[in-house]
Amino acid sequence: MTTGVTATGVVRVHVPGRSIRHDIRAIKIVLHRELLRFVNDRTRMASTLVQPVLWLFVMGTGLSTLVSQGPSQGVDFRTFMYPGVIAMTVITTAMFSAGSIVWDREFGFLREMLVAPVSRASIVIGKCLGGGIVATVQGVIILALAGLVDVPYSPGLILLLLGEMFLASITITAFGVSLAARMKNMQSFFGIMQMAIMPMIFLSGAMFPLANLPGWLAFLTKINPLTYAVDPMRHAVFSHLNVSPQAVEALNPGVHWFGWHVPVAMELALVALMGVALVGVAIFQFRRTD
Structure with missing residues (x-):
């Protein structure tokens, strides 16, 4: 930006026009700021890990005693819950990242970004x-606990889970940004977040198998977008376990539409399409923000 003084003493301000180069630089700056905020906030890192660890080792251990003779088919129930806990970690972290937009609005930083060229x-x-990157990094910590729940440290499995985590976290962050773009305070955002995220987590099959559900519950899991993020993670984990076909049928039945088994590749494609659509919604909401 340059300034100059005319003959009448009026200061002229030249603002550089928008360009793809400036937009790419803006993306890098916003991304870098998110990473710095995450690295410098150790309390946030610890707090977002407490709930998933409690679900995995406290709730999972408790439920194992109830289902050890039932549908688990000899598989540790914590092993079954492990993909769901990964998804829970990624989703919660992604929503917290999106919620920082509300903080930026309250402290005036958002307005500075909006007036930038x-x-x-x-x-x-x-x-x-x-x-997405922050949520994936947070999920890596849960990946490190895989051996404690009898999930092998297979390089192929870890890479596959990382890719699925990143895809899910991008989609959830876009969903959170579209919500946060119109929120005026953090209380409203967290209220909406809890109302939206918790039912999605519980209806995704993260905490219970999708097999033999009542009709109404099976219908809700099929229309829940999060189901199509959790199921590929569970499929990846079970494909690296040495378990019986009966256990796979009971704990990893997949998603069925009118008797047709939805392929994992199609589930991932659906998540990607939802991510693109939600990014578009978030951009539309942001353009309406003043």
């Missing part, structure tokens, strides 16, 4: 990428 789409994309 860059497209608002670049701000949203940078935010979604930052939230």
Whole structure:
């Protein structure tokens, strides 16, 4: 930006026009800021890990005593819950990352970003990428606990789970950004977040098998977008376990539409399409933000 003085003493201000180069730089800056915020906030890192660890080792151990003679088919129930706990960690962290937009609005930083000579789409994309990377890094900590629940440390499994985690976290961050773009305070955002996320987690099959559900509950799991993020993770884990076909049928039946088994590749494609659509919604909401 340059300034100059005319003959009449009026100061002229030249603002550089928008360009793809400026938008890419804006994406990098927003992404870098998200990573710095995550690294410097150790309390946040610890707090977002407490709930998943409690679910895995406290709730999982308790439920194991109830289902050890039932549908678990000799599989440790914590092993079954492990993909769901990964998804829970990623989703919670991604939503917290999206919620930082509300903090930025309250402290005035959001207005500074909005008046910058860059497209608002670049701000949203940078935010979604930052939230996706942060949530994936947080999920890596849960990956490190795999051996404690009899999940092998297979390089192929870890890479596959990392990719699925990143895809899910991008989608959830975009969902959170689309909500946070119109929120005025953190209390409202966290209220909406709890109302939206907790039912999605419980209806995704993260905590119970999708086989032999009542009709109404099976219908809710099929229309829940999060189901199509959790099921590929569980499929990846069970494909690396040495368990009986009966255990796979009971604990990892997959998602069925009118008797047709939905392929994992299609589930991932659905998550990706939802992510693109939600990024578009977030950009639209951000453009309406003043």
